[in-house]
Amino acid sequence: GAVVSQHPSWVICKSGTSVKIECRSLDFQATTMFWYRQFPKQSLMLMATSNEGSKATYEQGVEKDKFLINHASLTLSTLTVTSAHPEDSSFYICSILAGGPNEQFFGPGTRLTVL
Amino acid sequence: GNSVTQMEGPVTLSEEAFLTINCTYTATGYPSLFWYVQYPGEGLQLLLKATKADDKGSNKGFEATYRKETTSFHLEKGSVQVSDSAVYFCALRGGGSQGNLIFGKGTKLSVKP
Numbered sequence: 425g426a427v428v429s430q431h432p433s434w435v436i437c438k439s440g441t442s443v444k445i446e447c448r449s450l451d452f453q454a455t456t457m458f459w460y461r462q463f464p465k466q467s468l469m470l471m472a473t474s475n476e477g478s479k480a481t482y483e484q485g486v487e488k489d490k491f492l493i494n495h496a497s498l499t500l501s502t503l504t505v506t507s508a509h510p511e512d513s514s515f516y517i518c519s520i521l522a523g524g525p526n527e528q529f530f531g532p533g534t535r536l537t538v539l
Numbered sequence: 540g541n542s543v544t545q546m547e548g549p550v551t552l553s554e555e556a557f558l559t560i561n562c563t564y565t566a567t568g569y570p571s572l573f574w575y576v577q578y579p580g581e582g583l584q585l586l587l588k589a590t591k592a593d594d595k596g597s598n599k600g601f602e603a604t605y606r607k608e609t610t611s612f613h614l615e616k617g618s619v620q621v622s623d624s625a626v627y628f629c630a631l632r633g634g635g636s637q638g639n640l641i642f643g644k645g646t647k648l649s650v651k652p
Contacts, residue, residue, distance in 0.1 A: 532582035
């Protein structure tokens with residue numbers, strides 16, 4: 425399957441700062457990427473769908489101005505958490521579609537802690 | 540809307556025990572169903588999938604059958620190993636959707652030697 429990396433694997437930041445998380449598709453040109461968020465002992469919740477070269481589609485309740493997604497190339501999507509607050513602390517996971525709607529491959533996730 | 544409900548863990552078994560993790564779903568149309576596994580410190584990996592009713596997905600000794608009549612996709616393994624210790628997620632993709640998945644809450648499995 426396709427290999428997906430995320431950077432950083434973990435980050436700690438102060439409240440009010442912005443944090444950028446990168447998601448890279450290492451061996452597949454991904455037109456579509458997804459960003460999920462996972463709170464402790466909770467399920468993964470889809471935040472947004474990102475299509476290369478176009479604006480991301482956000483799920484209901486996800487603030488697009490707070491969670492900026494850029495999918496500028498077929499191998500890179502970034503998620504920027506702007507003006508982070510402690511309630512944004514979570515595990516952020518990206519995935520790509522590689523070969524069809526049932527072929528989704530996940531990155532290892534990024535643990536964000538906002539102090 | 541679409542949703543997935545799976546049994547809450549944690550589940551603790553001895554090596555070679557039989558495993559069942561229940562998963563039921565609610566969906567319109569004809570969803571595809573998946574089991575993902577997340578080993579400690581790693582990302583989610585697809586374990587198996589089934590795309591239509593009565594299909595059986597299988598991998599690494601794990602099996603799950605797509606039961607439309609009971610809207611279920613229970614995960615089973617006849618003899619678990621310590622290396623199977625992980626968190627298991629049941630998920631569905633709605634028919635016609637772009638690919639985004641709806642996940643259950645996950646079930647943590649611990650296998651003791």
